[in-house]
Amino acid sequence: MATGDIRIDSLLALPRNSLATNLPLGRAIEITYSFSGYSTAQVSAVTSMLAEVSTLVGVNFRQVDNGALLVYGYKSDGPTLADGSPGSGSMQLKTDGTGAIAWLNPKVAEMQNLDSGYGRQVALHETAHALGLKHPGEYSGNDSGPYLPDELATANHTIMAYNGGSTEHLGDFDILALQYLYGAAGPATQAPLTLISVDAASTSGSYFNDLFTLDISNITSSVRVTGLTGIDQLQVNLASSETFFQGKELDQVIYKKADGTYAGIFLDSVERIQFTDRTLGLDIDGNAGQAYRLYKAAFDRVPDKGGLGYWIGELDGGATLLEIAAKFITSAESIKINGANPTNLAFAKSMYQHVLGRAPDQGGLAWWVDQLDSNTRTRSDVLVGFSESSENQIALTGQTQSGIEFLPA
Ligand SMILES: [Ca+2]
Numbered sequence: 001m002a003t004g005d006i007r008i009d010s011l012l013a014l015p016r017n018s019l020a021t022n023l024p025l026g027r028a029i030e031i032t033y034s035f036s037g038y039s040t041a042q043v044s045a046v047t048s049m050l051a052e053v054s055t056l057v058g059v060n061f062r063q064v065d066n067g068a069l070l071v072y073g074y075k076s077d078g079p080t081l082a083d084g085s086p087g088s089g090s091m092q093l094k095t096d097g098t099g100a101i102a103w104l105n106p107k108v109a110e111m112q113n114l115d116s117g118y119g120r121q122v123a124l125h126e127t128a129h130a131l132g133l134k135h136p137g138e139y140s141g142n143d144s145g146p147y148l149p150d151e152l153a154t155a156n157h158t159i160m161a162y163n164g165g166s167t168e169h170l171g172d173f174d175i176l177a178l179q180y181l182y183g184a185a186g187p188a189t190q191a192p193l194t195l196i197s198v199d200a201a202s203t204s205g206s207y208f209n210d211l212f213t214l215d216i217s218n219i220t221s222s223v224r225v226t227g228l229t230g231i232d233q234l235q236v237n238l239a240s241s242e243t244f245f246q247g248k249e250l251d252q253v254i255y256k257k258a259d260g261t262y263a264g265i266f267l268d269s270v271e272r273i274q275f276t277d278r279t280l281g282l283d284i285d286g287n288a289g290q291a292y293r294l295y296k297a298a299f300d301r302v303p304d305k306g307g308l309g310y311w312i313g314e315l316d317g318g319a320t321l322l323e324i325a326a327k328f329i330t331s332a333e334s335i336k337i338n339g340a341n342p343t344n345l346a347f348a349k350s351m352y353q354h355v356l357g358r359a360p361d362q363g364g365l366a367w368w369v370d371q372l373d374s375n376t377r378t379r380s381d382v383l384v385g386f387s388e389s390s391e392n393q394i395a396l397t398g399q400t401q402s403g404i405e406f407l408p409a
């Protein structure tokens with residue numbers, strides 16, 4: 001019994017096999033969502049359904065194009081009901097640890113209209129599963145107790161009930177259970193760090209930002225740390241000089257134990273590691289790598305660790321690379337490099353010279369100048385284009401392949 005209140009306990013999927021996995025209780029979060037194969041009307045119906053949820057519990061939803069935590073899709077070969085008939089929807093956590101999918105069955109005609117009726121009911125039911133709710137009754141072999149008494153397992157109390165009427169809204173018990181998980185409705189927020197102590201051979205974080213702490217005197221052998229999504233950091237009481245990375249992926253940290261044997265810290269989706277002497281960004285393809293490359297591209301120098309840490313922090317906090325590029329372009333240091341009011345041609349040439357360190361090829365130069373002249377791209381776009389070009393990424397591999405050192409802001 002999680003709370004002793006059957007209205008809540010009968011709805012909590014514990015262990016929380018959902019986006020609430022390993023998340024501290026009662027804290028408001030933001031969940032990104034996207035669609036695969038939904039019409040404009042279906043997108044708009046789900047969006048308004050989610051907006052209603054946000055008025056009731058501490059979950060805010062933000063639609064994104066890529067990398068969403070919660071994806072809405074259609075699939076007809078989902079799990080069947082206990083009587084063998086096709087299910088109308090299902091929810092599953094993705095095996096790669098990047099979030100959840102709410103599936104609707106396109107062969108069930110009502111699943112096309114998500115504005116109201118049974119389609120909306122199922123869409124909300126699967127959303128609630130993703131948020132951490134379970135069925136309040138034993139509807140199949142997958143269900144587990146505690147259960148609500150039949151007279152309470154009705155649609156007016158919970159969207160998770162199969163029986164007792166239909167509804168298109170969260171019931172009062174759903175709201176209690178979701179508020180237990182996420183707190184009451186509040187302003188949009190990003191979840192603060194979840195603190196997780198690494199004290200087992202295998203430790204998983206939440207789908208949000210985690211700070212893992214590892215005291216190597218507490219462990220006797222290798223450990224695996226799985227960050228799932230979010231910006232996840234491991235803090236370990238080792239100096240970086242006492243460790244080395246094995247392999248190319250910056251995901252196997254090896255150190256020598258007191259008895260002279262070696263042990264490993266195996267990292268899965270952990271973006272940063274904080275040793276006693278320095279902090280490294282391991283996300284060469286993520287924010288740390290992008291910030292490093294943009295800084296280097298804009299100012300034609302190795303980033304200082306404090307400045308780099310500041311801009312990594314901005315990206316982690318939700319700023320886009322383009323927004324930061326716009327600030328870089330107008331800075332005094334950038335003006336010194338590219339000139340005060342360069343023509344589009346001069347600016348593009350300067351990008352070749354200072355970012356790629358070479359003379360432009362005529363075709364490439366003409367293309368970039370045309371992009372600027374036609375206002376297809378801004379100079380910030382061009383700076384990002386050069387800094388994230390595969391040519392620049394490859395050129396900087398030597399500087400980033402052992403991790404990107406920065407001073408956290
Ligand atoms: Ca995480």
Ligand SMILES: [Zn+2]
Pocket residue numbers: 125129135
């Ligand atoms: Zn269900």
